[in-house]
Amino acid sequence: MTSPWRDGNQVSLLINGEDYFPRVFDCVRAAREEVLIETFIIFEDKVGHELQQVLIEAAQRGVRVELAVDGYGTADLGREFVAAMTRVGVNVHVFDPSPRLLGMRTNLFRRLHRKIVVIDGERAFVGGINFSADHLADYGPMAKQDYAVEVTGPVVADLHRSSLGLLRPALDEPSQVRPPARPTGRVRVLLAERDNDRHTTDIEQQYLQAIRAATSRLVVANAYFFPGYRLLRELRNAARRGVKVSLILQGLPDMPWARGFSRLLYNYLLRDGVTIHEYCQRPLHGKVALVDGEWSTVGSSNLDPLSLALNLEANLIIRDADFNQRLHNHLVQLATEHCTRISLERIIRGYWWRAPLIFLCFHFIRRFPAIAGWFPAHAPSLESLHPETDADAGPRYDEGKT
Template sequence: MNERWRDGNQVELLINGEDFFPGVFQAVAGAQREVLVETFIIRDDKVGRELRQVLIEAAQRGVRIELIADGYGTPDLDESYLRGMLDAGVRLHLFDPQPLLLGMRTNLFRRLHRKLVVVDGQVAFVGGINFCADHLADFGTMAKQDYAVQVAGPSVEDIRRACLELLSQYGEVPAADAVRPGATAGPCRTCLAIRDNLQRRTDIEQHYLRAIQRSRQRVLIANAYFFPGYRLLRALRDAARRGVTVRLILQGLPDMPLVRLCSKLLYDTLLRDGVEIYEYCDRPLHGKVAVVDGQWATVGSSNLDPLSLSLNLEGNLMIEDTAFATSLDEHLQTLSDNSCRRVTRKAARRGYWWRAPLVFLSFHFLRHFPAIAGQLPAHRQVLHPATVEEQPGESQVQP
């Protein structure tokens, strides 16, 4: 596991788009030299248009802008959205875009799922929030509940380096100017954990495993798409057996019902060993956060499911700080007490007679999933610079 823990960071918890978007847009509006953005989804809605505007204004001031979006998550930005950015000098890169097959996106695996922003090498954002309006409460009943952090201090250098490494590994971009690392800014000890398909395949999972295995009092995990492999399931059950309070907050109002069905296959096994399961019912849960013993916390993009743990490019910030961990723990406790229903073993066992074979097969499939995934057909993912090319009678966006 590649680790680089940094002392002296300030980390602020951002809850939902109401906290995240103003923080990012304000930072970009004040940028003087460089803005690096990685995201899974950008949409042409009020959030995407505000992102577009602040990037254009920064580029017009001479700021270097590198915007990376996933080719699967962001497939349909049109010429009217892109032209102003490209003309202003924003460099937009699409991660591994692929042509549609019978009108369907088929490039589901090995996606760029990270959500990172770095401004002038001095402030960074890490989390699970995409640039789209469904992360705002006024979107309606399907608005997502999600989290990010704003970071200042030495760890910003590591987040910036991760963005630049992606640009250099998957595409060709102009060399970046050196940026002075951030000075000591606060009390938090932090570590950026990256999951890729090269040398850091299990780093995020290993951080989770170590924190859970060392837990003595309380493990609290809120995760949108929960279908972990054998090692994480065993660690959670072992912690509950030795008297640790293990509480999972999972989706109760799912944006992807199939994923919730997969999670429910695991309920009885977990409940039997004393793990507490709560389903969040106010809105779709999209968060990927955890707290252990009021000392260790993580916020990032990685779900605890096969796609995130074995295939996607992910980024989580690990945080060791009592004040931050306590604040996140209290927030999640309030969430589970006021906005969740607790799952009982009686409810979980309804229909268990037909689910039991699926549970058995799931355990053993997941135990070997990384090895299986490694045998899937793969090509080298690349970053494609987006351009707008004029055709007779129409404009087309080209990867």
């Protein structure tokens, strides 16, 4: 069962690293008691180094800092980069680290894909933005387009509890922070999680409920779009009953195979009136959606088999007309100015040779939840990294708690 709806929150939309990184780093600098961070990726670039520095400064002034990274997404951090943090008290934990096989990473499935920051139990950030410079416009043409939210209010207690639940196997002592329950705004928010235990379909169910209830407009902007059959059917059904359904998908993909899979589904959706735009200015990395004039979601979950059936994910579901309108205005501008609209006529060219692939894809995604059960089931284990200070050998990481 998912977390309950929380009233009395304040939510701000953050677009790309230009909005996100300064706010997160400023709030970490102002932290008094505790910083909890979960992320899929940290790179040793200018963003990663700034994160490292603000966490070191926080730990040095007595703030408890717990940093959890994914063993697949953050597999290449240098020892010295990590040791500089752990020496001053930053606790670094790796989710399901695995040895390489012939130089290849083997922990492909059930990743820690959540991006959550909780500060002093009072303020949190949730979204799809990793700590890497490729989320900044000055990175170049392959800079990612992405979203997050900053939130205060009662829902922060749910985020705090969720992060501590993930970190609990690796914590030396329980958190002393008690998130306040006082309202900070008027926004209703729900935390929807996906894990491999009690919350296996929570995020997908929130999407399905919202799509089924849609009456006027539905916009989905998602980087890796290859959803299950139920979501596809509900999108098509919404368009059939007169809802204006718009998808904004990758047109300049960071992973070309992802667009290839998505395009296999275009014909099914276009023929029933769904509008599809491909965003071509930069790689789309966002995971956002809105329904009618109130419902919105921002988080880490793509609409693909990895996110919907294997990874650990977190989305916030937001009920607020002002937030919904701001997100809608932004996505309309994105579609109008930086996207190519895909026509049915264009997609059906060469349909004869794609038809067998489409048939196989539909049957695959209908049965993927069952297929996912064949993959090794990773428990949500963490390995804590501890440096040994040996002047001759240099930093070395002992195996920590799991």
